[in-house]
Amino acid sequence: MKKLAILFFGFALILSSCQEDKGYYLSGTIDGFEDGKKVYISERDESTRSLKTIDTAVVKDGKFEIDLEEQELPTLSFLGFEGLNGNVVFISENQKINFDINKDSLRNFLVTGGKENKALNEYLSHLKELNRKMVGMQTDMRNAASARDTAQLNSLRNTQQELRDNDKNFKEELFSRNKDSYVSVMLLTDMLNMRSHTSAEVREMYGEISERLKKTPLAKSLKETLDNSLAAEIGSKAPSFTAPTPDGEQLSLEDNLGKVTVVDFWAAWCKPCRIENPNLVKTYNKYKDQGLNIISVSLDRPGQKDRWVKAIEDDNLEQWSHVSNLKFWDEPVARKYRVRSIPATFILDEDGVIVAKNLRGEELTNKIGELLK
Structure with missing residues (x-):
């Protein structure tokens, strides 16, 4: 598990703040x-x-x-x-x-001094202690795995889950006491980024913070992220995009919708993506005459267009459309779809509505076959 290294911005910890009558x-x-x-x-x-x-x-x-x-x-x-x-x-x-x-x-x-920093201090203290326990547990789990002590490993996993549950409860309780404190926005941002809460849960809690806090840049950024996540949920209209092809032309989603369209996020450097590509080719060949279309969006790095194009050729993906801004994790299309790991797939119906996502292998093939019946 990622080190819960305390505080979503990753800077070292320590607080302060103050004021006089005007300042x-x-x-x-x-x-x-x-x-x-x-x-x-x-x-x-x-x-x-x-x-x-x-x-x-x-x-x-x-x-x-x-x-x-x-x-x-x-x-x-x-x-x-x-x-x-x-x-x-x-x-x-x-x-x-x-x-x-x-x-x-x-x-x-x-x-x-100061209610804002009092709440922040409480949050940071909790995260420091949680981090200490998690790091120690990771060491114990490695030792148990090396010794092939299955019983101890299962016990540690249960304890680890208890810590996650306690962390979730702590955040919710701290949030309930600080809806007019900046910490509440930090809590919601961490909940969303750590995926301890769904975007729907965070969206509901966001509605409870004060209108004053919603004016802060962090709250506005969180709101934008929540809006984007809503746009990429099943049942929502797929976010529109236009992006460059390997030939430098601009390709839009709307102009390339089939009866069923798969928007596939991948990269030449992504081994799981490359392993999944043969199944994608097989599925496309099976259903392309029935109305299946695929648009692959690459998260390849800046200056590595050659690697992207070569991977398309090596994996026999030339049959369908490809786009990329070559901006790695800052790929604008991926950000619109809130893609944080790849491979990631979004299956759209003929109206561009997301009907399923993140299916692979036989699940992907079967779902497409079902939709095209």
Whole structure:
């Protein structure tokens, strides 16, 4: 299992924030940090997904403080330190927040003040403990597998599932207490990304957060993701797209619908995709005269068009249409369909409505045969 390495943005942990009457105020102590060193206050630039520095404080006598402008909305922010790797994450809010930081261990922090950061601290503490248990369990599971101790392995798997269930319950309970806190949006984003909750469940919970929070960039991004996931669900009209073919021409979904259309996401570098391709060829040859069409969307990397074209030839896929922007996981068509792993297939009826998805082998063949009867 992926390391539940705490916090969906992947930056090191630690919080803070504060305010005066008109603005928020940060202050703190940092053990072992030389006078004159800078403390950088940064925010995440949603357009570039990188950090941008908004202000700077200077350490004096092992302390720092800075008075910042009033925040209209809470924002996930970071403290960076001159000459040190890593960041301390916090939520900017119009409160007076104090940090207690150790130069040699940014993860071991203390933050006081502010309801936003109190909720964040509770969430991060839970995730750190969960991560500790999961990492230890992975070691035990490897040892049990090596020893071929089936009973111990099954017991550990049950315990692992209990931890996942407890994590899900914790997130739901923390969300219920913080529907007007920025942490609620972070929780929903993590629920969706970690797939502990379905998009339908997250969509329902999203409707419960305050209108104030829905104005934040993170909430808007989450809403866009939820809207896209709804568009790619069974029973929904398949998201429209136009993308370049290997010849450089533009191909649209609407102009290439058959009685049944398979939108197949794959890549030359994807071994499971290449293993599945012979079955796709077999299915196409069986049903192409009855109205089956296939559009393959490649997630190949930038600058690797030759590998994409060669894979099409090697796997005998030239019989149907192919498109790709060669942007790897940033492929626009894949993002519209919320594809996070490949191979992935979407089966459309003649009106372009998604009737099934992610079928392979005989299941895919049988479903297409059923639809074409």
